[in-house]
Amino acid sequence: MTLTLHLHPLASFCHKVLIALYENDIAFEASLVDFSNPGSAAAHIERWPVGKIPVLHDSRDNRIVAETSIIIEYLQQHYPGSLPLIPNDSTLQLDTRLWDRFFDLYVSVPMQKIVGDRIRPEGTADPHGVAEAHATLDVAYDMVEGxxxxxxxxTGKTFSMADCSALPALFFATIVHPPGDDRPQLGAYLERLLARPSVQRVLREAQPYFKFFPYRDAMPTRYLDPSA
Structure with missing residues (x-):
């Protein structure tokens, strides 16, 4: 297999790249990175010293490609499919990159702050930082609603890289910080995302790992049991 994606099925940023791969039926091999396993963790640090996932390896050029947005752009350049996730129009390109970064920085990052604080060692909680994260999500939700x-x-009529970023960000963020009924556009958008076959496949593959999610107790039943 030419492409190998080093990932963990529960990691939201991995979901972003998986959606892009599945949207365009790009063949790849998934390689699990288990940071609780010293050997697996060490192998990944050697592969990408900052230790973040996902990371793509292209054996055709023996090239490591890191960072989710860069991976998706790389796939579009070298393994294009029927759905361009970054449009050709220059204005739409900027909009796509803007909202891609928006979901990563202003939805995923504060969500991870809230989740991470729940599993910090006793006595090291950061209530001020968590409160700031909740406030950031409120601002972000309002911006998405508008x-x-x-x-x-x-960004418009066409599914793009920004929507690949939106799904994992909103999926987990709305669990730890529900948007409420006064943001109907956001709620309807999340439902449209959840209905896409690529998204359903990603979440189906992640479902066995949801038991490890620190806010599992807050997850809707339909996420934990798709037949419910």
Whole structure:
């Protein structure tokens, strides 16, 4: 297999790249990175010293490609499919990159702050930082609500890299910080994302690992048991 994606099925940033791969039916091999296993962790640190996942390895050029947005752009350049996730129009390209970064930085990052604080050692909790994260999510949700007016997808009529970023960000963030009923556009958008076959496949593969999610007690039943 030419492409290998080093990942963990529970990691939200891995979901972003998996959605892009599945949207365009790009063949790849998934390689599990288990940071609780010293050998697996050491192998990944050697592969990418900052230790983040996912990381793509292209054996054709023996090239390591890191960072989710860069991976998706690399796939579009070298393994294009039928759905361009980064549009050709220069203005839409900027919009796509903006909202891609928006979901990563202002939804995923504060969500991870809230989740991570739950599993910090006793006596090291950061209530001020968690409160700031919740406040950031409120601002982000309001911005998404406004952006979605008359748009099925975050930048317009076409599903893009920004929507790949939106799904894992919103999926986990709305568990730890529900958006409420006063943001109907955001709620409807999340449902459209959840209905896409690529997303359903990603979440189906992640479902066995949801038991390890620190906020599992807050997850909707339909996430834990798709037949419910």
């Amino acid at each position: 952006q979605l007016h008359n748009r099925p997808w975050i």
